[in-house]
Amino acid sequence: MAGFLAGILAILGNPKAVLFYIGVLPGFFDLRTVTAVDVLLILGVSVLIPLVGNLVMAAFVGRVRALITTSGALQRINTGAGVLLILVGLLLPFT
Template structure:
C-alpha cells in the first residue's frame, strides 16, 4: 500500500468505526454510565473481531481473485451494491438509543468487556461483507501478500480503537449532545454518503 492509500484506508476505517450501529450504541451506553475507561475492553473486543473478519476477507478475496475471475467480478459488483444498501439504510433507519442504568451495568472486569465487544462484532456477518466490498478500493487483490495484510490489519486496528474510544470519550463528556437524535441523524447522513461514494468508486473503478 502506498502512503496515500494507507492514509485513505485509515480514515475510511475510522469513519466506519464511528458509524452508528450495535457496537457504537453499546459504547454510548457504557460511556454514559460507567465512564471512558470501562469502554476500553469493549472497544478492544470489537476491534479484534473486526480484524479477524478483515483477515478472512483478505485471504478469501486473494484466493478468489487468483482462481475465479468471473466470481470475483460478481463479488465486486455485489459489494458495491451492498455499500449502496448500507448508505440507503443509514439515510432511512430511525435513531434509537437505549441507556443502561447503573444498577444493571455490566461487570467491570476486562475479560467480560472484551468478550461482550467481541461477540457484538462477531455476531454481525455484515462486517466481513463490508470488508469484502471495501478492500479492493485500497488493495491490489491479485497481488495481495502477507505484508499487505499485516499493514492493513495494523492500520485498521489503530483506526478502530481511535474511533471507538473517540465515541467513548464523547459519550462520557458530552452526554447531552450524543443523546440527541438530531446529532446521530447527521452522523448517519454523513456516513451514508461516504458508503454510497465508496460503492460508486468500487463499481466504476475496475482494477487492471
C-alpha cells in the same frame, strides 16, 4: 474479560463488517500482489481507526455525562422535553 469477549463477538458477528471485508475491501487491492506486509498494514489500519474513533467517542460521552447529570441540567432537560411534548400534542390535531 466477559465484556471484552462479548464485544469481540459483536464485532465479528456484524454483517456490515463481514460484507465490507469480503465484498468491498478486496475491490481496492490486486489480490495476486498482496504481500504479508500489506495484510498486516490492512489489519493494523482496520484496528487502529475504529479504536481511535471509539476512544474519542468514549471521552466525549464521559464529558457529556458529567455535564448533564447535574441537578440543574436535568431540570432544564426535563422542562425542555415537557415543553416539546406539549407543543407536539398541540400540533397533532392540525396534521
